[in-house]
Amino acid sequence: MEAIITIVGFLGAGKTTLLKYLLNNYIEKGWDPFVILNDYENAGIDAQQLTNKVDLKSIKALSGSCICCSGIVELRNTVNRIPERTNGITLIEANGTSDACSLMEFLGVGLDDRFLPPIQISVVDVKNWQKREEYNDLESNQIQVSSLIILTHTKKTHENRQKLVVKELKTLNPFAQILTMDAIDISFLPQLLPSKNNAQKLDHQKAHWASCSTDLPILPNIKCIHKICNMLPKSILRVKDCTKIKQEKEYTYFERTPDGEIHIRPFNGTPITGSKLLTIGPGSEPYILKKAIKSSIDI
Numbered sequence: 584m585e586a587i588i589t590i591v592g593f594l595g596a597g598k599t600t601l602l603k604y605l606l607n608n609y610i611e612k613g614w615d616p617f618v619i620l621n622d623y624e625n626a627g628i629d630a631q632q633l634t635n636k637v638d639l640k641s642i643k644a645l646s647g648s649c650i651c652c653s654g655i656v657e658l659r660n661t662v663n664r665i666p667e668r669t670n671g672i673t674l675i676e677a678n679g680t681s682d683a684c685s686l687m688e689f690l691g692v693g694l695d696d697r698f699l700p701p702i703q704i705s706v707v708d709v710k711n712w713q714k715r716e717e718y719n720d721l722e723s724n725q726i727q728v729s730s731l732i733i734l735t736h737t738k739k740t741h742e743n744r745q746k747l748v749v750k751e752l753k754t755l756n757p758f759a760q761i762l763t764m765d766a767i768d769i770s771f772l773p774q775l776l777p778s779k780n781n782a783q784k785l786d787h788q789k790a791h792w793a794s795c796s797t798d799l800p801i802l803p804n805i806k807c808i809h810k811i812c813n814m815l816p817k818s819i820l821r822v823k824d825c826t827k828i829k830q831e832k833e834y835t836y837f838e839r840t841p842d843g844e845i846h847i848r849p850f851n852g853t854p855i856t857g858s859k860l861l862t863i864g865p866g867s868e869p870y871i872l873k874k875a876i877k878s879s880i881d882i
Contacts, residue, residue, distance in 0.1 A: 584699045586773035587662065587673045589686065592706030593715065593722045594679030594821045594863065595840030597735035599629065601706055601764060602676050606636045608769045615668040619661055619675045621645045621654065629676075632836070632851050651677065651686040663695050672773060673698070679821065680792055680863070683725040684782040691777075702775045705729035705759075710736040711842055712748045718820075720785060723755055727782035730775040732761045756780045792820070793867040799826040799858035803880060805835070808847060810879035811860065812839040815871065820864035825850045827858055834858070 588605075592598045602618070609616050618637055620629050622644075633642055643661050645654060658675070665673060677686060683703060690701050705726040713719050726732055732752055737745055749761055758780045802808065805828055812822050823838035834850035860872050 584697055585665075585667075585671045585673060586699045587675065587690075587694075587701040588772060589675040589677060589683075589690070589701055589703045590706065591677045591681055591683040591686070591703060591725045591729070592679065593708065593711075593718070593725065593841070595711075595838075595842065596679070596706040596708040597733075597764075598676050598679070598706050599632075600735070601704070601733055602674060603633070603636065604764055604767070605674060605769060605772075606633065608767075609672060610636065612769065614670045614672050616641065617665045617668075617671065617673045618642045619645065619658065619673065621658070621676065621678045621681070631854065635851055651682040651689075655686070655689045659690065659693055662690075662698065663693075667697065675701075680721065681725070682721075682785050684728050684785065687728045687777070699773070700777050702731075702772075702777055703729040704731045704733060704772075706733050706735055707748065707752065708736045709734050709745055709748050710739045713751065715841070724782070724785040726752060726759065727756050727780055728778045729756060729759050730778050731772070732756070732759045733767070734761065734763050737763060792864050794861070794863045795867045795869050795872065796824070796859045796861040797869050797872045797876070799824070799860045799876065800880070801827045801829055801858070803829050805847065807879040808835070808837045809845055811875045812837070812845045814875040814878055815839070815862065816866040817843070818865040819862045819867055822860070822862050824859040824861045825854050826860075 590598050590601055606616055616637060618633060618641065622629060645657060645661065662673060687701065687703050707726060713722065715722050752761060758778055815822055820841045825834045825836045828835055834854060835847060836850040837845065837847045839845050860876065862872060
């Protein structure tokens with residue numbers, strides 16, 4: 584039977600980093616993974632970044648709906664249509680605002696019997712754990728029905744901070760194993776059982792935020808990316824996507840994480856939707872995005 588592993592965690596916690604780590608290791612050991620990616624908009628951008636690891640036919644991008652509620656039927660149908668493979672494993676990366684408890688409650692209903700009951704891995708950013716102010720409930724909800732919790736950004740934190748976070752995680756979910764990424768035994772993951780923890784219900788509206796995107800012109804230089812990210816309101820929790828820099832042959836991917844850090848790296852291939860700017864969180868309005876783009880170019 585094929586294992587289904589869902590990866591959840593707050594925006595910027597490191598879900599995609601974990602996904603790539605698991606993909607590399609499973610492929611090296613002869614597994615045949617299928618990947619499902621969920622995002623508010625433009626999940627295809629994330630899918631393209633994995634094509635150097637997995638063939639595009641083994642990746643499915645689900646955009647425009649939340650797989651913990653309105654998109655759950657599409658997700659379930661997608662899983663049931665996955666072709667049977669020798670040594671198959673399915674990896675699902677949920678968007679950063681998913682109600683993880685609802686996702687696990689509904690995903691396992693109606694799956695083909697060739698699949699094992701889905702299990703969940705939560706990614707926790709130790710540096711920013713429970714520093715999300717009004718979003719702390721959502722972040723704590725995301726670890727309550729996980730069988731495994733992966734700690735990230737530990738190198739940026741003191742040992743006392745790490746101990747405090749682990750203590751709080753164990754209080755919320757005493758059944759989950761807690762590891763760092765380098766301690767994962769991938770052969771063990773398909774053997775994990777669904778969590779036995781009783782989770783507190785989340786007001787589902789806390790997991791539904793505004794999002795929007797707009798076209799990005801060719802930018803004069805890479806400094807414009809920093810200017811755009813810095814000009815957008817802090818209430819916007821995630822800024823990402825890709826663009827073309829003048830005189831550069833390849834596209835450039837960028838993102839601003841909830842703690843304000845800006846990351847820039849080369850993009851794998853040509854984006855199907857063209858150059859876009861995507862934002863998630865309160866304040867995501869097209870005119871705000873366009874104003875930031877214009878100001879960055881005019882400066």
